[in-house]
Amino acid sequence: MKKSKLLTLITLIMATALLAVGCGKSVADKNISTRVEEEKSITWGVKSDLRLVGLLNIKDNKLEGFEVDLAKALTKRMYGDDVKVNFVPVTSNTRMALLKNGNIDALVATMTILPERKKVVDFSDSYFTAGQTIIVKKGSKITNPQELVAGTKVIGLQGSNSVQNIKKVAPLSQVLELPDAAQAFSALQSGQADAMTSDNVMLYGLVSDNPNYQLAGKPFTTEEYGIAVNKGQKDILNKINKTLAAMKKDGSYNKLLLKWFGQIPGFKVGDVQ
Secondary structure (H helix, E strand, O other): OOHHHHHHHHHHHHHHHHHHHHHOOOHHHOOHHHHHHHHOEEEEEEEOEEOOOEEEEOOOOEEEOHHHHHHHHHHHHHHOOOOEEEEEEEOOOOHHHHHHOOOOOEEOOOOEOOHHHHOOEEEOOOOEEEOEEEEEEOOOOOOOHHHOOOOOEEEEEOOOOHHHHHHHHOOOOEEEEEOOHHHHHHHHHOOOOOEEEEEHHHHHHHHHHOOOEEEEOOOOOOEEEOOEEEOOOHHHHHHHHHHHHHHHHHOHHHHHHHHHHOOOOOOOHHHHO
């Protein structure tokens, strides 16, 4: 091919690409609710390493937990039985990027509604009230977060606000950050730290499977969880809020809470409404 023709071809390709970028919309910018209705498919971002909340069952390779069931119930009520529900596992560190990139349509993943986050995404009304505390091995001298003094170590999760919160409560303790709850708890079990901190709803699941560990002290924060969607997605956000309210009113929301947390000592359904 002659040089002049090659340059012309390259210029044409570049112009076409720029035109597509300038005129098109990213996946995250498109009306999610309309797309779900047309394609009969919705993708939720959920946790996959938290028992009771969102956990991958290795026996059948399916995700299960309160937030998984909540996403299924919301989808059915908003769009009917013929919409396929897809799940993408997320961590506190990856969830925001996956949502902003359009890999998922909405996040129901233990995400606290915070002012700085509201600048980036939109949140539904609160669907769960949690509180941050710590877990320790039974027999530990540490009985509450304030006893994490100089010389102690506590593990938090990357991308969560729990790291900043524990630094305020226990400023002299060394905080180690790990990507997800499974790695964090394994590190605690191996003696790499004296405690692990997170929201109590997450810690409930860990201690229910590991009786040698226990929650230590009362929650020192109030964490209102919200379902996150990209900015501008008012249609699906309105549907979510309307459906959440209906589920709370008719009792179906409480049934999900009792299914997953009813046997947890100290858990009260009324505390999360």
